[in-house]
Amino acid sequence: MKKTASDWVLRAAPTEGIERIEAWFGGKAYGMHRHDTYAIGRTLAGVQSFNYRRGLRHSVPGQTMVLHPDELHDGQAGTGDGFRYRMLYVDPALIQAILGGRALPFVEGGVTTDLRVSRATEALLQRTEKAQQPFEPLEQHDALTELALALAQAAGAPTVSDSGDYTSAARAHAYLRANCDRIITLDELERVTGRDRFGLSRDFRKFYGTSPYRYLTMRRLDLARRLMLTGAPLADIAAHAGFADQSHMTRQFTRAFGIPPARWRTIASGVASR
Structure with a gap:
């Protein structure tokens, strides 16, 4: 065009x-x-x-x-x-x-x-x-x-209070933790929780202080850090932890922790070996 x-x-x-x-x-x-x-x-x-x-x-x-x-x-x-x-x-x-x-x-x-x-x-x-x-x-x-x-x-819209659905949010929380190493669809999360995706997103933020995707990403990064201490290649760790590729993991890791994965592993391994 x-x-x-x-x-x-x-x-x-x-x-x-x-x-x-x-x-x-x-x-x-x-x-x-x-x-x-x-x-x-x-x-x-x-x-x-x-x-x-x-x-x-x-x-x-x-x-x-x-x-x-x-x-x-x-x-x-x-x-x-x-x-x-x-x-x-x-x-x-x-x-x-x-x-x-x-x-x-x-x-x-x-x-x-x-x-x-x-x-x-x-x-x-x-x-x-x-x-x-x-x-x-x-x-x-x-x-x-x-x-x-x-x-x-x-836009200055008034805030609407909502008691939320804690049971559905808790189901999502447990499901995301258990399945953090793969892509989870919105339809899948709706089936598991019995809550529509928009209400679930509001509830999750209300009860857990973050979004479902942010929570999922942090659990992937927790898994990646554990695997890094085994000495496995970063590309293999990224795939195992549910990231699209190593660069995807590096971007998310650096955004979350302020340093890239390779640097974190060097520092963490040095501390662990003392």
């Missing part, structure tokens, strides 16, 4: 209710149009300008664009240097299912510096290129839940 010799658009493999793109445009990108989805993204370089709700908006690196469904907008470079961006298109039904009947969040102005929205958006925009490892079902659901909650907070 090219506009000029230099403009380009990359599209990630779509998943249910979500599309992702990364693009660069040197000037005019799009005329006035609208989506029936949320359009949420980050400008990576340059100035991204667009008309939205009777005003001209500008997005620069460090900000997040949040365009509400069915709102007219266009897109063009704000300077002669062009702009590069990543955008996420989310079916509002997914956001609604997570929020459980609350009004869809509306973020005024179309551009925000809200840190929680930024982090949630960044998590879902990590993998734009088709060749990159796709999201696990729980991983994407976790990131989408965080995005919905972040949007609601940024």
Whole structure:
């Protein structure tokens, strides 16, 4: 999909209710149009300008664009240097299912510096290129839940108290621990717990202080650390602990503990041998 010799658009493999793109445009990108989805993204370089709700908006690196469904907008470079961006298109039904009947969040102005929205958006925009490892079902659901909650907070939506279903959350907790070394689907978790995925995600956060995918990842990392102390190759450990590959394990390990696996093993083995 090219506009000029230099403009380009990359599209990630779509998943249910979500599309992702990364693009660069040197000037005019799009005329006035609208989506029936949320359009949420980050400008990576340059100035991204667009008309939205009777005003001209500008997005620069460090900000997040949040365009509400069915709102007219266009897109063009704000300077002669062009702009590069990543955008996420989310079916509002997914956001609604997570929020459980609350009004869809509306973020005024179309551009925000809200840190929680930024982090949630960044998590879902990590993998734009088709060749990159796709999201696990729980991983994407976790990131989408965080995005919905972040949007609601940024929009000033009132918090709704919910007593939650502890029994279902406890079943999920035990099941994730017992099966951390493989991919677990959302349908599978619903069958095990008897709770729908959106309610279960809210309950798990309420009773265990973290998301189901985050809990699953940490149990995988616990297993990986135990295996590292045996001296097994890191690639074999990654496969055995349920990670897609060694680089996937390294990213998650470094994010969780602040140092890469090889460095951790060197330090831990040295301490253990004293």
